[in-house]
Structures are given as C-alpha cells and as structure tokens.
Amino acid sequence: DTAVSQTPKYLVTQMGNDKSIKCEQNLGHDTMYWYKQDSKKFLKIMFSYNNKELIINETVPNRFSPKSPDKAHLNLHINSLELGDSAVYFCASSQLGQVNYGYTFGSGTRLTVV
C-alpha cells in the first residue's frame, strides 16, 4: 500500500522521558511534515523537510528535534517530555511545488504524558 505510516499509534509516557515517533512514506514525495493537533483540534505545522533539508521550523521548543535520514523518512524526537506535549502528532508528505498532488497524512500518534 502506498501511504504515510507512522509509529507508534499510541504512546503513553511519564514526564521527563525522551521518546521518538517515526514516519515513513513510500509515495516518492520530496517533502515531509510534522503537525501537532491540540485538544481544540487545531492542526499546527511544526517542521518540514524537503529532500532531507529543514525548510520550515515553526516556534517549537528545542526539546523537539526532527531528523530526516533520507527523503522517505522523517522522525521526531522529543526530550524531557512535559504534560503540555500531550497531543496527536501527524506526519504528512507532499511533492513540493506539485500542488496538484495534495498532502497525504499518516494516521497520527496519540501522545499522552502523565
């Protein structure tokens, strides 16, 4: 199946821990994104990588560090987790400049910090 897949689907962890969320796309897209959906359901862009290079870096605490080993993968590492980090994180991909292809989203990772 062609898709954006992210793991894990659910993540429950204690404050202060470090965790990672992985994302992979097999669509051949050159750009990948991380979005955060908060309790009010608003989707906010966090990061975007184009061909492994960071192109969007919104105001996000530096405890969040994205890493793109290749253009098909964009992982999100979070250090020293805080209660306010609890949210659903979505990975997405697109072909930058080819807007007729739209964005494809992963199924989300529900992070709960306790």
Next chain:
Amino acid sequence: KQEVTQIPAALSVPEGENLVLNCSFTDSAIYNLQWFRQDPGKGLTSLLLIQSSQREQTSGRLNASLDKSSGRSTLYIAASQPGDSATYLCAGVDSNYQLIWGAGTKLIIKP
C-alpha cells in the same frame, strides 16, 4: 495572511438528507484546496483535492467546488449516511506551499 474559516462548526441532520459544508478563505492566491475527513481518535483521510485551475471535483456522493474569486469552497454530500459522521476539515495551500487549515465542521448524521 491566509485564513480559512469553516461554517458551521457543527451540523446534525437526519439520514438521507443532502447537505453542504462551507469553507471560506481570505486570500484568493491559493494553489489548491483539499477536503479531509477525521473520525474520532483517527487520522486524516483526504477526500477531494481541487486545483486552483479547477472548479469542482467529484468522488462518489461527494462533490467539492472552488470559487477563488469569492474565496469559497463547498463540500456537498448527497444522500447522507450515519457513516458520514465525522469532522470535515478544509485546507488551502498558500503561496508558500503551506497548508492553512480551517477549524473543521463536526457532522452528525442521525439514523
């Protein structure tokens, strides 16, 4: 700065009815507009993508229109079913190739 608004925030209709969800945007300089569906606790499913040069797209019982001059897009759902109950989000790609999201319309179809 592009802003996307969806009205109404919530809608409840009996099964079988046709309905229209509205999406408006402030800047006509959008590259495309995409409609998504989100089920509770689930991911985002792309429903329809309308390119800026197009006026509408259809998929099954869904029809999405785009009028850049008036800054509006609509999602028409024909013969609604309980399985259509979800939150519907519209998002436009702006001149910086970023997705600008509406807050969504929560749709409930009553059996």
